[in-house]
């Protein structure tokens with residue numbers, strides 16, 4: 001029997017998932033796609049051909065091996081199922097490549113198939129570039145548009161009670177997303193109540209909420225006491241919407257209560273790495289390792305930094321939705337929430353929303369664990385973290401996070417002083433939204449954080465960070481907090497750095513230091529010198545070997561001055577001080593510790 005390879009790829013995932021700004025619809029859309037991708041594709045394949053095999057199915061794509069005469073039908077059925085489950089909101093593209101007829105079944109996983117794989121990829125790309133013609137729909141000025149996406153015509157109201165939103169009308173696509181979110185909410189609660197029994201891929205709830213089954217299963221393995229409080233089992237709930245997440249954030253212990261943090265992580269150069277695999281066996285192993293690594297990274301970060309949070313005052317609303325309001329005497333176990341929400345997870349992508357004071361620790365942990373779990377595949381992540389006030393629109397926050405992530409990827413190999421000699425291209429970039437006029441990071445970088453003046457180049461940020469350097473920066477912040485470093489001085493230093501030149505920056509920074517206590521001044525200067533020695537010096541290698549930057553940096557407080565390579569005589573002035581000030585409020589002295597405001 002001849003086999004064919006079938007590649008499937010979901011089209012424009014983000015425009016479907018983030019078609020609206022509402023958490024419920026985002027999560028519903030994400031969950032529908034996840035189930036179609038991880039469960040239903042395989043079900044359809046096995047239904048058509050019991051001997052069909054999955055090479056991989058995650059991150060919105062799939063690669064399947066099945067009987068040649070069933071391949072085209074498989075693509076059509078998957079496409080029909082996508083259309084049905086998303087009410088036409090999402091589509092999937094497929095391509096088929098037959099394998100050599102002489103290929104024996106036992107050799108399928110070991111044979112070198114680079115030609116067939118390259119052809120398949122080409123066919124998939126070509127199919128993606130020629131989407132089917134769209135059918136124009138009837139239009140009328142009196143048709144009402146969907147209250148959520150505003151793009152499609154409204155089809156009806158929510159069939160279940162939604163406090164304060166009864167008057168809203170939604171289109172079929174948005175309604176489907178909302179009903180999905182309501183369904184998986186129940187599945188997640190059932191699974192969170194018995195974490196020890198959750199097995200991904202088995203049981204109704206695990207098949208419904210694919211992502212959470214996997215997460216809860218891993219959480220229970222990594223931290224068996226995650227679902228316990230003082231020895232008693234608790235059943236944490238998923239935040240109902242962004243407002244619930246805001247209450248969870250403001251009930252937290254950290255110093256900054258009114259910020260949310262959005263983390264967006266993405267694998268570095270994964271497409272290129274998977275294209276280097278020669279056999280189906282290698283591809284299967286690679287895809288599974290990367291998918292496992294991102295799940296493990298998420299579960300570890302959740303276990304360590306995102307314990308369930310007790311919130312009061314939200315119960316009435318939550319129960320009203322379930323139609324079971326009780327007066328008084330709420331059982332205590334009902335008032336725990338996960339202090340985060342996963343909006344997207346798959347392949348090598350992760351988007352997670354949490355409170356501002358937790359985001360940085362979580363992002364660091366995710367990047368660190370992913371790197372160690374995917375070491376064999378040389379997998380690394382780039383991460384963008386955006387801190388924004390609670391009321392900041394989610395859509396803007398997401399586009400800032402995407403931009404910060406792109407900057408991290410682009411800059412990983414560009415920055416001269418970032419060269420490390422090792423192959424770890426993990427980078428973390430962050431952006432703090434302050435005031436209404438915050439711009440995308442690459443724009444800020446060019447206009448605020450860097451400046452050229454004659455033969456001198458000033459750079460007020462070391463972003464994007466390598467993990468050890470960021471950890472050193474966070475440790476410095478913790479020390480400064482223990483010392484009680486005055487905030488007013490930090491802001492003075494920030495203003496000084498932003499003057500972006502030699503004379504007035506140095507004068508203003510020294511003036512700020514004048515007002516400090518001796519121990520504060522000593523701490524800051526010692527840290528800055530130490531930081532230079534350690535991280536701005538090509539990892540301590542002699543200048544000749546490092547090649548790019550010559551000589552030792554001179555410290556002209558608050559700048560470190562490096563010579564650019566060659567005979568140009570160009571000087572680069574850098575400082576980590578501004579980054580320290582910007583992150584100051586987002587780092588707790590110690591996990592869960594609270595400090596006084598000054």
Ligand SMILES: [Zn+2]
Pocket residue numbers: 146147148149150151152170171172173174175
């Ligand atoms: Zn809609």
